[in-house]
Amino acid sequence: MRIGELGRRTGVHAHQLRYYEAQGLLEADRGANGYREYDEGAVLRVRQIRHLLGAGLSSEDIAYLLPCAVGEVPELPGCPDLLAAMRSRLRRIDEQIDGLARSRAALAEYVAAAERVGGESYGPFDGADLESVPA
Numbered sequence: 001m002r003i004g005e006l007g008r009r010t011g012v013h014a015h016q017l018r019y020y021e022a023q024g025l026l027e028a029d030r031g032a033n034g035y036r037e038y039d040e041g042a043v044l045r046v047r048q049i050r051h052l053l054g055a056g057l058s059s060e061d062i063a064y065l066l067p068c069a070v071g072e073v074p075e076l077p078g079c080p081d082l083l084a085a086m087r088s089r090l091r092r093i094d095e096q097i098d099g100l101a102r103s104r105a106a107l108a109e110y111v112a113a114a115e116r117v118g119g120e121s122y123g124p125f126d127g128a129d130l131e132s133v134p135a
Helices: 003-010 014-022 041-054 059-068 080-116 128-132
Strands: none
Touching: 003 014, 003 041, 014 041, 041 059, 059 080
């Protein structure tokens, strides 16, 4: 099947499919006309990739895990290397969550302090002004 049909069957845009291919997550043959040609297994592979991305894994993590994946959701066997990679990613996510929680608490303190010293004298704030401020 061509990239457009794979996209229709999986709900994934062609540019994302090309990205997956560039990352080594998806393979395509080339027809005589130069078009990408995917086999039926590509549908399952794309669904596996989407599930793993949804779990917060990077394309590098997925490239490592994907050969072990079984089924659409997918199931991953508990081999030691695989578990170590997933635990490492889980620790990184936990660290990010902790960092966001600290940032949120600090920002909430700033808001509370600003409200105590006369925040009512300013117009309403919708947060749009902060979107352009670098983090």
